[in-house]
């Protein structure tokens with residue numbers, strides 16, 4: 001399911017997953033730079049870090 005992960009910036013789970021899968025060493029910073037997710041309130045940071053860990 002394509003959840004909305006970052007409510008502030010309207011970034012969906014599949015957008016973040018696609019990016020994580022495209023890069024060798026994904027990090028929160030790379031995701032912030034490329035999608036704008038997690039650049040406002042920070043409430044979505046844990047969910048994004050979980051997605052990153054699922055790849056590792």
Ligand code: FES
Nearest residue numbers: 006007008040041
């Ligand atoms: S929900 Fe992602 S920065 Fe607020």
